[in-house]
Amino acid sequence: MQLTNQTILITGGTSGIGYELGQSLLAKNNKIILLGRNRQKLEQAAALGFETIVCDLGRIEEVEAAAVRIQNDFPDISVLFNNAGVQYNYLFTEEVVAPQKIHQEIQINISGQILLTQLLLPLLSTAEKAMVVNTTSGLGAFPKADGLVYSATKAAMRNFTVGLRYALRDTAVRVLEFIPPVTDTGMTSGRETKKMPVSQLISSILPQLEKERKIVTVPAMRMFLWIAFLFPGLANRILAGK
Ligand SMILES: NC(=O)c1ccc[n+]([C@@H]2O[C@H](COP(=O)([O-])OP(=O)(O)OC[C@H]3O[C@@H](n4cnc5c(N)ncnc54)[C@H](OP(=O)(O)O)[C@@H]3O)[C@@H](O)[C@H]2O)c1
Numbered sequence: 001m002q003l004t005n006q007t008i009l010i011t012g013g014t015s016g017i018g019y020e021l022g023q024s025l026l027a028k029n030n031k032i033i034l035l036g037r038n039r040q041k042l043e044q045a046a047a048l049g050f051e052t053i054v055c056d057l058g059r060i061e062e063v064e065a066a067a068v069r070i071q072n073d074f075p076d077i078s079v080l081f082n083n084a085g086v087q088y089n090y091l092f093t094e095e096v097v098a099p100q101k102i103h104q105e106i107q108i109n110i111s112g113q114i115l116l117t118q119l120l121l122p123l124l125s126t127a128e129k130a131m132v133v134n135t136t137s138g139l140g141a142f143p144k145a146d147g148l149v150y151s152a153t154k155a156a157m158r159n160f161t162v163g164l165r166y167a168l169r170d171t172a173v174r175v176l177e178f179i180p181p182v183t184d185t186g187m188t189s190g191r192e193t194k195k196m197p198v199s200q201l202i203s204s205i206l207p208q209l210e211k212e213r214k215i216v217t218v219p220a221m222r223m224f225l226w227i228a229f230l231f232p233g234l235a236n237r238i239l240a241g242k
Pocket of ligand 1: 011039181
């Protein structure tokens, strides 16, 4: 699918991977709708030519309102990037966290995006060609000890992606999974590990998106997925840095 002259919604579009993706796609003559909670960042983006929607994906009524706004103002939407995400790092077995924290991670990373997808599918299905791209994580293939809930949400989105792809196989809607490597964004700030610059990530994935690869990612992540599948113990040691 050519990513030009499309109407594209990006959740988690106010920063990091979503914002950089939005910038690149805006430069390719697409109409880009950024969805997020941060009003100030959305106002700045609007001044640069983006369309914007304020929405907390953790709140069902806000997701429903966002879908109505899209039906009214952007009925020609053809691409949905379910990219928003939060990651709370804590040792699940040692630290008791507020129930709200567990609930929020699940609401934002899974429920909100699944609901948005369902509400937008009727519109996407009217496009000549359409695409749903779900951002997951290598941690959805193999969990890390200090991010068990996050890992589980990404595993759920991987499973949802495969299921949705099969459910839509006889339609013009393609369903892709996007797996970023560790990337230099707000989510990974303070981490010592090697991080990919976000601009480098986006330029490497754009051709894959246009080729509609089922899994859009970088070569090292493809290798990790195989390791996690074939040698889970080794994947565990890689994530633990041993
Ligand atoms: N960075 C990495 O190394 C990495 C690796 C693998 C996967 N990922 C995934 O890549 C995606 C983008 O992450 P990033 O690294 O770009 O992180 P980021 O810079 O922290 O961006 C996260 C985005 O999610 C949005 N968001 C958070 N809570 C939200 C809510 N309740 N409702 C609506 N939007 C919400 C934020 O917007 P507001 O603050 O405006 O709400 C922000 O735009 C996430 O799904 C993440 O899990 C990242």
